Amino acid sequence: MAGKNxxxxxxxxxASPRWCYQITGKLLPGFVVATLxxxxxxxxxxxxxxxxxxxxxxxxxIIYLHVPAAYMAQSIYMTMALAGAIGLxxxxxxxxxxxxxxxxxxxxxxxxxxxxxAIWGKPTWGSYWVWDARLTSMxxxxxxxxxxxxxxxxxxxxSTAAQSxxxxxxxxxxxxxxxxxxxxxxxxxxxxxxxxxxxRPAMPPDMWIPLLILVIGFYCxxxxxxxxxxxxxxxxxxxxxxxxxxxxxQQRG
Amino acid sequence: MSETKLQPLxxxxxxxxxxxxxxxxxxxxxxxxxxxxxxxxxxxPLIFFLMVATLFPLGxxxxxxxxxxxAPGVVWVAALLSTLLAMDGLFRSDYEDGSLEQxxxxxxxxxxxxxxxxxxxxxxxxxxxxxxxxxxxxMLFLPAEGMSGLVLSLLIGTPTLSLVxxxxxxxxxxxRKGGVLISLLVLPLYIPVLIFGTAAVDAAVTGLPLxxxxxxxxxxxxxxxxxxxxxxxxxLRISVSG
Numbered sequence: 001m002a003g004k005n006x007x008x009x010x011x012x013x014x015a016s017p018r019w020c021y022q023i024t025g026k027l028l029p030g031f032v033v034a035t036l037x038x039x040x041x042x043x044x045x046x047x048x049x050x051x052x053x054x055x056x057x058x059x060x061x062i063i064y065l066h067v068p069a070a071y072m073a074q075s076i077y078m079t080m081a082l083a084g085a086i087g088l089x090x091x092x093x094x095x096x097x098x099x100x101x102x103x104x105x106x107x108x109x110x111x112x113x114x115x116x117x118a119i120w121g122k123p124t125w126g127s128y129w130v131w132d133a134r135l136t137s138m139x140x141x142x143x144x145x146x147x148x149x150x151x152x153x154x155x156x157x158x159s160t161a162a163q164s165x166x167x168x169x170x171x172x173x174x175x176x177x178x179x180x181x182x183x184x185x186x187x188x189x190x191x192x193x194x195x196x197x198x199x200r201p202a203m204p205p206d207m208w209i210p211l212l213i214l215v216i217g218f219y220c221x222x223x224x225x226x227x228x229x230x231x232x233x234x235x236x237x238x239x240x241x242x243x244x245x246x247x248x249x250q251q252r253g
Numbered sequence: 254m255s256e257t258k259l260q261p262l263x264x265x266x267x268x269x270x271x272x273x274x275x276x277x278x279x280x281x282x283x284x285x286x287x288x289x290x291x292x293x294x295x296x297x298p299l300i301f302f303l304m305v306a307t308l309f310p311l312g313x314x315x316x317x318x319x320x321x322x323x324a325p326g327v328v329w330v331a332a333l334l335s336t337l338l339a340m341d342g343l344f345r346s347d348y349e350d351g352s353l354e355q356x357x358x359x360x361x362x363x364x365x366x367x368x369x370x371x372x373x374x375x376x377x378x379x380x381x382x383x384x385x386x387x388x389x390x391x392m393l394f395l396p397a398e399g400m401s402g403l404v405l406s407l408l409i410g411t412p413t414l415s416l417v418x419x420x421x422x423x424x425x426x427x428x429r430k431g432g433v434l435i436s437l438l439v440l441p442l443y444i445p446v447l448i449f450g451t452a453a454v455d456a457a458v459t460g461l462p463l464x465x466x467x468x469x470x471x472x473x474x475x476x477x478x479x480x481x482x483x484x485x486x487x488x489l490r491i492s493v494s495g
Contacts, residue, residue, distance in 0.1 A: 143441035150437050154428055160495025164424050167488050168438060171420055175442050182445035
């Protein structure tokens, strides 16, 4: 028995869809407020008050949308794979639902990152698309998301679909660093790195603080969308459970 | 009564020891025998390989200078697509006639059985493709210096393709329309092999050292051999139980 107590109690409680529905219901308003505040402050500061870039002028300001979206696309994949692993190991229904809810959010943010990257590329590089290492690995990340969504929708049984997509997400997780490095090395054979945020020597605080605010804001935004999707998913799957009926009756008045 | 019924089971358990080597050889033998009895399945990927490679001179340009630069990529992409074409059938017939369930139920380690099946599949598709690649490379005017790089990179790279593809095949084995889905799942995962494979051929053509690219392909293969059978086994259990 002693060996079983090493996981905290809330971890097991999260496995209960009902408990999870209630706790996300309590957390949701706070995250909505945080998202709105952070994204508004970050956007206004970044777009209106941050100084111009000495080389790119105002066109660099798309960074405030591009970088958070790109970060999120990667973080959401990690979340999805982690939730999938938890679902596989502990057979937790809620973890399966989290993994399923992550995929469309991640895919849309990957599309956003690619689209903003293309728009940014036109004034900076002179073309919408360059086969740059970062662009290519983000495109492959999008393909992985699309594959996971396709597999999930192809399998009818919900538990099988969740387990299969979890395996695929984990295989993809192993592959992501490999893809990243292979694409990096492949690219250097052809053209040198053109523009990397990590390599820009001195970004004044006025530029990176709004960016940081927006990154945190996007994390909160992800939390909000994830919780909303998760709550829908819980209600849909548990529609035959007594507590869902009671809840719906209450809401109907 | 119950004791007499239990006895045969106990005897059976006593007799089944874990013999990874024997089960591996037995799986390999069975798969190769089955493949040799269905010759058309054996030849189809090769014909597909040839046809895809033929499309490029027709679609792009028959100019030797253009084809020469395209050749490494075209041969690799064609090889990649033909292994994918053969992938769908890897577990399907076993799934349909029920022998896959017997394999899953057997006390032998699934890791070894799966590895045997994948290696047999590679011997049926990847190896012939590797042997046929120089022919297509000549048709595409790949310089003679590039041949060693092409054959070596395909020899080390195609087993990885089979291993990764088998994960997709195992995930989709229970589905009726698995064919298209496999390509969606597996192609993004094939990209590193493609990149290092074509890089090796390019290096061979330009006279640069090959060893680095081949070592990376070998590293991917080592990773695949160690990890892919675990994922394939897990995926098979999920697909069959679902």
